Amino acid sequence: MNLHQLEIFVAVAESGSFSRAAESVLLTQSTVSQHVAALENEVGVRLFDRTGRGAELTDAGQLFRQHVRQVLADCADLRQAMARFRGLEDPQLIIGASNIPANYLIPKLLPKLAACHPGIALSVIAGDSREILDRLVAGEVALAVVGGRFAIDAVEYSPLLADTLLLVVGKGHPWWNRRSVSREELATTPLITRELGSGSGSAVDQALQQAGLDPAALKVAARFGSNEAVKQAVVGGFGAAFLSSLSVERELACGELAVVLVEGVTIARHFWLAVRRDRTLSPAAQAFAAVLLELYREKVTGGDAPPVAPAPGRST
Numbered sequence: 001m002n003l004h005q006l007e008i009f010v011a012v013a014e015s016g017s018f019s020r021a022a023e024s025v026l027l028t029q030s031t032v033s034q035h036v037a038a039l040e041n042e043v044g045v046r047l048f049d050r051t052g053r054g055a056e057l058t059d060a061g062q063l064f065r066q067h068v069r070q071v072l073a074d075c076a077d078l079r080q081a082m083a084r085f086r087g088l089e090d091p092q093l094i095i096g097a098s099n100i101p102a103n104y105l106i107p108k109l110l111p112k113l114a115a116c117h118p119g120i121a122l123s124v125i126a127g128d129s130r131e132i133l134d135r136l137v138a139g140e141v142a143l144a145v146v147g148g149r150f151a152i153d154a155v156e157y158s159p160l161l162a163d164t165l166l167l168v169v170g171k172g173h174p175w176w177n178r179r180s181v182s183r184e185e186l187a188t189t190p191l192i193t194r195e196l197g198s199g200s201g202s203a204v205d206q207a208l209q210q211a212g213l214d215p216a217a218l219k220v221a222a223r224f225g226s227n228e229a230v231k232q233a234v235v236g237g238f239g240a241a242f243l244s245s246l247s248v249e250r251e252l253a254c255g256e257l258a259v260v261l262v263e264g265v266t267i268a269r270h271f272w273l274a275v276r277r278d279r280t281l282s283p284a285a286q287a288f289a290a291v292l293l294e295l296y297r298e299k300v301t302g303g304d305a306p307p308v309a310p311a312p313g314r315s316t
Helices: 003-015 018-025 029-043 059-086 099-116 129-137 199-210 227-235 249-253 283-296
Strands: 048-051 054-057 092-097 121-126 144-146 155-170 190-194 219-224 240-244 257-259 268-276
Touching: 003 018, 003 029, 003 054, 003 059, 018 029, 054 059, 092 099, 092 129, 092 283, 099 121, 099 144, 099 155, 099 199, 099 227, 099 268, 099 283, 121 129, 129 144, 129 155, 129 268, 155 199, 155 227, 155 283, 190 199, 190 227, 199 240, 199 268, 219 227, 227 240, 227 257, 249 257, 268 283
Parallel strands: 092 121, 092 144, 190 219, 190 240
Antiparallel strands: 048 054, 144 268, 155 240, 155 257, 155 268
């Protein structure tokens, strides 16, 4: 049973004649008869009574026609949906993004995306970098924009713009008027951090280890699942935090936060566009990636790229 046979069946049912159906589908009458006979053999019942007046549907044929009409209607809907998909008309695009890209990168590209591809309906799933990459591997998102690059065989990364993680304090903190602190002093103040698995947390740990500091020796007072929660805790005067420079521009400008340098420690990272190696991007995903790369791509060469962290779920 195939769609062509079903279309021939409907032509016979609607015309009431094998000869007229043959004319409408541009086949010979004998070919039409053969297709209908093949259908009857497959379903095991007679679909038409052949009479002198033509072809009349049997009771089984009436039931068969009801279902065939639905099948053909669904196929027409499918063809239209795929045509819209190819033409970027109303496609639903689900992407994943870690905290900073979801809040500070993707919103800024929406005007250009809408101007170039107004038919794309974008849905963003946010989470930490590890969670989003897990969703990418599982096929739950078409692509991902993350702040951490983890060693996952199935994932391919393209570098986006660079970011610096700054140690910031609020007005009530003892270091408010300090320009810098030593690496040893860093271990004496309560720190507010992101949750385990965040790209920023991995970047901080790697930078401190390279500077000869053990991240486990730091006084982590609280962990939050969002950058905004960490920022608000520090603005309130409790503890210090390493936060993305993108996320504290307003607070630094209005004097709610101050940057404190840590001697011998610089924490730089890149954001990344991540895709599955074995997955062909839809036209909508390709369009989104093109806009993203046009706005944020920066060349990463040699030692400029941060090291690749262990894969999600592996020990660090």
